[in-house]
Amino acid sequence: MSIHAAANGQLGLREQTAFDIIAIPAIGVRNACETWRRPPKGEGPYNFIWSGMKTPRIFFFEFDQYKQPEVTGDYGITEWAKKLLEALRKCKEITNRDLHFAAHSTGGLVLKRALVTAMEHALRESSGNPAELALSAEDGNTYTSIVEHCHSIAFFGTPHYSSTALSDGACAESISHELDIPIPYGPRLRKQLRNTENLDWMVEFSRQFAPLTLHLLKIWSFYETLETPLRVKIKPEKSPTMTETTLWTQIVDKRSATLADEYYYVGCEEVIPVGATHAGLPTFDNGKDKCRLDGYRDSLNRIMKDADFENRGYDMLARTIHVECHQFHKSLANVSRNSIKILSASPNPTLSQVFQQGPGHFVELRRTKALAPLADASNELNSQPYANAKIPSPIQQSDVQLPMSPSNTTASASPCIESGEEESTRTTIQENLLASSSNGEVGLGTVAETEGSEGLLNFYRVPEHDQYTFRWIHVPSNVMHWAEKVLRRIEMEIADSSWQEILEDAAIQRDDRTAPTPEDSVWNTEHSDESSIINDILENPLACPAGPSLAVGARVVAKEENITPECVLSEVLHNPPRIAQVLQKGQIGTQKDRVKLADLGPLIEDARERISMVKAAHTLPRTASPKTTWVTLNRAVIQERRTPSITSTLLKPIYWNFKQKRAGHGRPHGRYMCPSFQLFYPRDSMDEDRADIDPKFSPINILQAYLYFPYLHWDTFGAAKARNRLLKDIGSTDRSDKYRKRLFKTASDEEKIIWQYGYDPSELFLHPRRTLDQYGYSDLESTETRDADQVIFRWAKHVYRKRRSAVEPQAETQKSQHQREVDLDADDSSQEPKAVSPISNQTTGEESLPSEVTDNFKVLMVDQLWSWIVDDKNVVTFFPRKDDAVHSEHSCKYTCSVSDCGREQRTSEADLRDAIYFDLNGDNIFQFTHKTQCNDCLDFMASAVWHATTLFLDADKPDNPVAKDLRVLRIFSESLCSVMDECTKAFSDFKATQDGVWNSIRGKKNSHSMKELEDAIKQLCNSRDLACLINVRDIKDELKILTKLFSEQTSVIDTMVKVYIEVDERSWNKIQHGRAIGWLEEAKEKIANHQDQVDKMKNDCDELCESYRKLLDMKQKEASVVEAACARVSSDMATRQNYAMMTFTVVTVLFLPLSFFTSLFGMNVREWSKSEHQESLRAVMVLSGAVSAGIIVLALGAAFWTFWTPWILRRPSNRRDEA
Structure with a gap:
C-alpha cells in the first residue's frame, strides 16, 4: 500500500499550497490516477478534476497488494482500511496539513472504516493508554492528527447502504471491467458489500461514523444518474445452456449514495446528482457536467480556506459560559x-x-x-x-x-451557656x-x-x-450544538456511574434484558483452541466486536504486571470476572482539556460495551471453555450495539434536527424549533389494546420527554439593534484569528456565541433571540423597519416626549426675568430659525430622538424554552438570558466566579431563570404553596411552562411586579385609547371644517371668502388620519402575532395536560402529578384571559379601521364637493372676466383702425406735407419695418432661449452622432 503524489504539473508536491487532497479509488483499481484522469488514457493531454485550483496538492492511494490472488480473497474492507491508515501515518508530506479526502465507489467504505478506526485509536491515545499505539521512528502522523486535520470528504458513488450490483457474483466480471479492476471481487468482499451496515459486526456502521461528521465542514455525496450496461449470464428455466445479456442499471443509486437517513442526520452533507455513469463519476463524465464540477471546486476552495479558523473559538467560548x-x-x-x-x-x-x-x-x-x-x-x-x-x-x-x-443565612453568634449547664x-x-x-x-x-x-x-x-x-x-443559550453535547454528556455520566457500580459490586446480578435471539447470536469463531483465539484478539482485533478493548487492555495490564499479553488474555478466558480489570485499563478517553461532541458517541458506546461484557462474563460458569467465554463476550457486545442508547430517541432527527424550521432566506432569525411536547412511554408498561396512544417508546423503559416552548420576553432596543446587525453581517464577518481574539476580548457572551455558532457546518445552529416581528414574520428577510416601529417602542417615545415637555416649562419658569429678556433679545436678533427640540410639539411630525435615548427603550422578544427529561433523575433546560453589553444596567448576569459567587448578582426583570429558581428555592414563609417542591422531572417541566406563560403578561402579581414600560397589554390598550381619542377629534374637526366650507361658499364672493375657503380645504388633508390608520393596523398586526403565540402555547399545554393525565391513569410513574396538571390548567386559563383581552382589542382595532376608512372616504367626498363648488365659483368669475374682455375687444376693434390712420396721416412725410426736405413715406416704412423686425427677432430669441440653449451648448461631435 502506498500514497504517492501527482506530478508537479498536475497538482503534485510544490510550494505555497494550502491543503492536500487524498484521492482513493475503488478497491482493486489497477491505477489510481486513471480513476480521476480526464480524458481517459491514450486520448491526448490529460488533467484531473482539481486542475485549475492553485491551493491544493494531490496524493493517490494505490491498492498495490490487490494484484496478489491470495490477498484478494482474504482481504475485506477492514484490512484495506488498515493499509490506508498505515500509509497515512507514514506519509510525512501531509504532516500538520489540512486534508480533503475524495473516495470513489468502494473506496469510500475503506475511508469510512479507516476514519472510524483512527478515531477510536485517537481516543485511546488521549486516555493515557498508548500501549502499542505509539509512533514508530518512520511514522509522521498520529491518529489524532489524521482525524483533526480531515475537514471535508467527497464521496463519489459510495454504497453506504449496500449495492446489489457490487455484491452480486453474476455482475462481478462486468463490474471489474467497468472499474478497471484486474481481479473481480471475491466472496468475502461481496458479502460485506451486501450488508455494509453490519461491517465487522458493528451492527450500525453509520452510527459509528456519524460522530465524525460533526468534525467536518462539508461532505459532498455525488451519485450517478446514468445507467451502466453490465453483461450478465442468464439461464432459461427449461434450458440447460446459458447465455449472456446486457443489464442496464445504476450500480449505486441515490439512496445508497446518501450518507444521512432517518436515524442519522448529517447536516454538512450535500447530495449532488451528476450526469454520468458509475465509472464516470470521478471525472464528472469527462468534464461534461461542468456546472457540478465548477461548483464542487469553488466550494472546496472556500471551505478549506475557512477550515483553519472554524474550530478555534469553541474551547475559549466553552470556558466562558457557565452552567x-x-x-x-x-x-x-x-x-x-x-x-x-x-x-x-x-x-x-x-x-x-x-x-x-x-x-x-x-x-x-x-x-x-x-x-x-x-x-x-x-x-x-x-x-x-x-x-x-x-x-x-x-x-x-x-x-x-x-x-x-x-433563607440560607446563618447566625452571627452562639448563645450564652451557663457554666452549670x-x-x-x-x-x-x-x-x-x-x-x-x-x-x-x-x-x-x-x-x-x-x-x-x-x-x-x-x-x-x-x-x-x-x-x-x-x-x-x-x-443560558439556545445553541443546538451545546444541547446535544450536554445530553450526551449526561448519558456518558450515567454509563460511567453504572461502570463504577460494576467495579465496586463483587456480586454482579444477571442481566435482566431479553436473551439474544438466534438471529442476534449469529456471531461465532472459527477457532476452538485458546491460543488461536488469543492470537486472533491481538493480531486482528477489529475482526471481532470485543477485540479492541481486550487487546489494548491486555497490553496495558501486561506492561504493568511485567507479563505477556497472552497470559492476561488466557486468564480472562479462564476466569471471566477478571475481565473488568482488563477492560478498565483499555477504556477509551478524551483529552484532559477538551471534550468534543464527536468524541462522546464513541465514549458512550465503549462504556456500554464494557458493561455488557462484564455482565455477560459474570453469567458464565467457571467451567466454561475459552471458546464459550469468547463467543459470549462478542454476542453481548453485538446485543448492546443493537440496543438503543439513552439519548437515541431524544436526539432522533425527527424529534431534533427536523423540528428545526428554517426560512428560505437563510438568516438566523428564521430558525426556530417547532413548538411541541412529546413524552416517550415505557415500552413494558404499554398495553397492546391501547391503540389510541401513539407508540413512541423510551429506549430505557423510563419516561422521557422533550419540550420546545415559545414565550414572551423583552430586550432593550439598542441590544436588539446590535444583535440584528451582527446576525446580518455574520456571513460576511471576518472570521480570521485576529478578529476572533479582538472579539473575544471586548464582546459580550451573546455576541461571542452569535459569532461562533451563527453558522455551523453540522447545522447544529444557534437559535438567537427574536423580536416580536421576527417571530411573527420569520420568512421576512429583514424586519428592521418593523422592529423600530413596535407599539411599546412608540409608546415609550411618546411618554418620553410627554415627560420632557412637562419638565421644560418648569425649568423655564425658574429662569430670571433678566435671563428670559436676554434670551428673547437673542432670539429676535438672530436671523436663523430656531431648532425644534426632539420632544417639541411645535411641529406636526415627530422629531427623531437621539440613539442614546432610544437604545434604552424596550422592545418585545419571543424566546424559546427547550427542555428534556433524559431519565427520571435528570432534566435539562436551555433558554437565553437577556445580556446587553451596551446597557449594562439592564443586564441579567447570574453566572458567578469563585470570588463573587452569591454576591452582587444583577438579575433582570421578568427573567425566567430567576422566576423558576427563586420560586423553587425561596423562603418557605413567603412562598405560594401550590408552586413549591417539585417531586420529579415532570413537575419541574410543568412549573417551567407555568412561569414562562405567566411571567411577563401577568403584570399585576404582588410577588412579581412588572415595570410600567413592560406591561404589554396595558400599553397596547393605552395606545389604542389614544388612537380612539384621535379618531373622535378627527370627526369633530371634520364637522367644523365642513361647516366652515359651506359658510365660505354661501357667503359673499370676494378675496377674503376665497382665503377662508382655501384654509378650510387645507383642513381636509388626510395625512394625519392616514398615519393613525397605519398605527391602528400596526397594533392589530402585533395583536395577531400575540394570538399566534398564545395559540402555540395553548396547543403545547393541551398536549402536556393530556399526557400527564394518561401517565397518572396508567401509573407509569410512582408519583402523581395532580399539582402539575393544576399548574398547566392555570397557565392555560391565564392564556385564555390574555387572549380575551387581545380579541377585544382586535375588535376595537377593526372598528377604528372602519371608522378611519369612513372618515377618509367622507373627506374624499367632501373634497370632491368642495372642488366642484370652487370650480363653479371660478367659472362664474371667469364668465364675468370674459364679459369685461369682450368690452375691451369691441373698443379695441373700433378704435384700432382710427388710431392707425390718425398716426399714419399725422406723419411729417413728403407725400403729406409737399415739402422737399421731409423724408418720403417709403423711407419711413422701410426704417420702421427693419427696426421692428429686429426687435421681434430678439424678443422671440429671448423667449425661446431655454429651448435652444441645450442644443447650442452640445458638442458638434455629439450632434453628428445623434444625426
Missing part, C-alpha cells in the same frame, strides 16, 4: 422551615468543565465543600476532654456557603451530632430554640444520596 447544576431532594420529615430543597453547584461550572467531568461532579463537590468544615469541627469536639470542651462557633457564610437563597449541653450537642450522622443528616450550624430547652442547636440539614430526587441542568 447551573441544581440537585433536588426530598424534604426532611422532621424539619419544616430550614430544609434545603435544592443543593446547587457553587461556583457554577463552565461548559468546558461540565463536558469534561459531568454535572454530577460539581454538585458533589459543593456538598463535600459544605460538609468539610463540619467534619473538622466534629472531630475536634470528640477529641477534646469534656472538662476542656468548647462549643464550636457557628459556621460563617464565608466558610460554608449554601445554595443561593434568601456546660457539661450537659456538650453531651446534648454530641448526641445531636451522632443522631444526625446516623440518620444521614449533617448539621451545618445555626442556633435556634427547640422544644423543652433554651439555646440548643437546630441544624440546616444536607441530604444524602438516597434522598436525591432529580437534577436540573440549565444552560
Whole structure:
C-alpha cells in the first residue's frame, strides 16, 4: 500500500499550497490516477478534476497488494482500511496539513472504516493508554492528527447502504471491467458489500461514523444518474445452456449514495446528482457536467480556506459560559422551615468543565465543600476532654456557603451557656451530632430554640444520596450544538456511574434484558483452541466486536504486571470476572482539556460495551471453555450495539434536527424549533389494546420527554439593534484569528456565541433571540423597519416626549426675568430659525430622538424554552438570558466566579431563570404553596411552562411586579385609547371644517371668502388620519402575532395536560402529578384571559379601521364637493372676466383702425406735407419695418432661449452622432 503524489504539473508536491487532497479509488483499481484522469488514457493531454485550483496538492492511494490472488480473497474492507491508515501515518508530506479526502465507489467504505478506526485509536491515545499505539521512528502522523486535520470528504458513488450490483457474483466480471479492476471481487468482499451496515459486526456502521461528521465542514455525496450496461449470464428455466445479456442499471443509486437517513442526520452533507455513469463519476463524465464540477471546486476552495479558523473559538467560548447544576431532594420529615430543597453547584461550572467531568461532579463537590468544615469541627469536639470542651462557633457564610437563597443565612453568634449547664449541653450537642450522622443528616450550624430547652442547636440539614430526587441542568443559550453535547454528556455520566457500580459490586446480578435471539447470536469463531483465539484478539482485533478493548487492555495490564499479553488474555478466558480489570485499563478517553461532541458517541458506546461484557462474563460458569467465554463476550457486545442508547430517541432527527424550521432566506432569525411536547412511554408498561396512544417508546423503559416552548420576553432596543446587525453581517464577518481574539476580548457572551455558532457546518445552529416581528414574520428577510416601529417602542417615545415637555416649562419658569429678556433679545436678533427640540410639539411630525435615548427603550422578544427529561433523575433546560453589553444596567448576569459567587448578582426583570429558581428555592414563609417542591422531572417541566406563560403578561402579581414600560397589554390598550381619542377629534374637526366650507361658499364672493375657503380645504388633508390608520393596523398586526403565540402555547399545554393525565391513569410513574396538571390548567386559563383581552382589542382595532376608512372616504367626498363648488365659483368669475374682455375687444376693434390712420396721416412725410426736405413715406416704412423686425427677432430669441440653449451648448461631435 502506498500514497504517492501527482506530478508537479498536475497538482503534485510544490510550494505555497494550502491543503492536500487524498484521492482513493475503488478497491482493486489497477491505477489510481486513471480513476480521476480526464480524458481517459491514450486520448491526448490529460488533467484531473482539481486542475485549475492553485491551493491544493494531490496524493493517490494505490491498492498495490490487490494484484496478489491470495490477498484478494482474504482481504475485506477492514484490512484495506488498515493499509490506508498505515500509509497515512507514514506519509510525512501531509504532516500538520489540512486534508480533503475524495473516495470513489468502494473506496469510500475503506475511508469510512479507516476514519472510524483512527478515531477510536485517537481516543485511546488521549486516555493515557498508548500501549502499542505509539509512533514508530518512520511514522509522521498520529491518529489524532489524521482525524483533526480531515475537514471535508467527497464521496463519489459510495454504497453506504449496500449495492446489489457490487455484491452480486453474476455482475462481478462486468463490474471489474467497468472499474478497471484486474481481479473481480471475491466472496468475502461481496458479502460485506451486501450488508455494509453490519461491517465487522458493528451492527450500525453509520452510527459509528456519524460522530465524525460533526468534525467536518462539508461532505459532498455525488451519485450517478446514468445507467451502466453490465453483461450478465442468464439461464432459461427449461434450458440447460446459458447465455449472456446486457443489464442496464445504476450500480449505486441515490439512496445508497446518501450518507444521512432517518436515524442519522448529517447536516454538512450535500447530495449532488451528476450526469454520468458509475465509472464516470470521478471525472464528472469527462468534464461534461461542468456546472457540478465548477461548483464542487469553488466550494472546496472556500471551505478549506475557512477550515483553519472554524474550530478555534469553541474551547475559549466553552470556558466562558457557565452552567447551573441544581440537585433536588426530598424534604426532611422532621424539619419544616430550614430544609434545603435544592443543593446547587457553587461556583457554577463552565461548559468546558461540565463536558469534561459531568454535572454530577460539581454538585458533589459543593456538598463535600459544605460538609468539610463540619467534619473538622466534629472531630475536634470528640477529641477534646469534656472538662476542656468548647462549643464550636457557628459556621460563617464565608466558610460554608449554601445554595443561593434568601433563607440560607446563618447566625452571627452562639448563645450564652451557663457554666452549670456546660457539661450537659456538650453531651446534648454530641448526641445531636451522632443522631444526625446516623440518620444521614449533617448539621451545618445555626442556633435556634427547640422544644423543652433554651439555646440548643437546630441544624440546616444536607441530604444524602438516597434522598436525591432529580437534577436540573440549565444552560443560558439556545445553541443546538451545546444541547446535544450536554445530553450526551449526561448519558456518558450515567454509563460511567453504572461502570463504577460494576467495579465496586463483587456480586454482579444477571442481566435482566431479553436473551439474544438466534438471529442476534449469529456471531461465532472459527477457532476452538485458546491460543488461536488469543492470537486472533491481538493480531486482528477489529475482526471481532470485543477485540479492541481486550487487546489494548491486555497490553496495558501486561506492561504493568511485567507479563505477556497472552497470559492476561488466557486468564480472562479462564476466569471471566477478571475481565473488568482488563477492560478498565483499555477504556477509551478524551483529552484532559477538551471534550468534543464527536468524541462522546464513541465514549458512550465503549462504556456500554464494557458493561455488557462484564455482565455477560459474570453469567458464565467457571467451567466454561475459552471458546464459550469468547463467543459470549462478542454476542453481548453485538446485543448492546443493537440496543438503543439513552439519548437515541431524544436526539432522533425527527424529534431534533427536523423540528428545526428554517426560512428560505437563510438568516438566523428564521430558525426556530417547532413548538411541541412529546413524552416517550415505557415500552413494558404499554398495553397492546391501547391503540389510541401513539407508540413512541423510551429506549430505557423510563419516561422521557422533550419540550420546545415559545414565550414572551423583552430586550432593550439598542441590544436588539446590535444583535440584528451582527446576525446580518455574520456571513460576511471576518472570521480570521485576529478578529476572533479582538472579539473575544471586548464582546459580550451573546455576541461571542452569535459569532461562533451563527453558522455551523453540522447545522447544529444557534437559535438567537427574536423580536416580536421576527417571530411573527420569520420568512421576512429583514424586519428592521418593523422592529423600530413596535407599539411599546412608540409608546415609550411618546411618554418620553410627554415627560420632557412637562419638565421644560418648569425649568423655564425658574429662569430670571433678566435671563428670559436676554434670551428673547437673542432670539429676535438672530436671523436663523430656531431648532425644534426632539420632544417639541411645535411641529406636526415627530422629531427623531437621539440613539442614546432610544437604545434604552424596550422592545418585545419571543424566546424559546427547550427542555428534556433524559431519565427520571435528570432534566435539562436551555433558554437565553437577556445580556446587553451596551446597557449594562439592564443586564441579567447570574453566572458567578469563585470570588463573587452569591454576591452582587444583577438579575433582570421578568427573567425566567430567576422566576423558576427563586420560586423553587425561596423562603418557605413567603412562598405560594401550590408552586413549591417539585417531586420529579415532570413537575419541574410543568412549573417551567407555568412561569414562562405567566411571567411577563401577568403584570399585576404582588410577588412579581412588572415595570410600567413592560406591561404589554396595558400599553397596547393605552395606545389604542389614544388612537380612539384621535379618531373622535378627527370627526369633530371634520364637522367644523365642513361647516366652515359651506359658510365660505354661501357667503359673499370676494378675496377674503376665497382665503377662508382655501384654509378650510387645507383642513381636509388626510395625512394625519392616514398615519393613525397605519398605527391602528400596526397594533392589530402585533395583536395577531400575540394570538399566534398564545395559540402555540395553548396547543403545547393541551398536549402536556393530556399526557400527564394518561401517565397518572396508567401509573407509569410512582408519583402523581395532580399539582402539575393544576399548574398547566392555570397557565392555560391565564392564556385564555390574555387572549380575551387581545380579541377585544382586535375588535376595537377593526372598528377604528372602519371608522378611519369612513372618515377618509367622507373627506374624499367632501373634497370632491368642495372642488366642484370652487370650480363653479371660478367659472362664474371667469364668465364675468370674459364679459369685461369682450368690452375691451369691441373698443379695441373700433378704435384700432382710427388710431392707425390718425398716426399714419399725422406723419411729417413728403407725400403729406409737399415739402422737399421731409423724408418720403417709403423711407419711413422701410426704417420702421427693419427696426421692428429686429426687435421681434430678439424678443422671440429671448423667449425661446431655454429651448435652444441645450442644443447650442452640445458638442458638434455629439450632434453628428445623434444625426
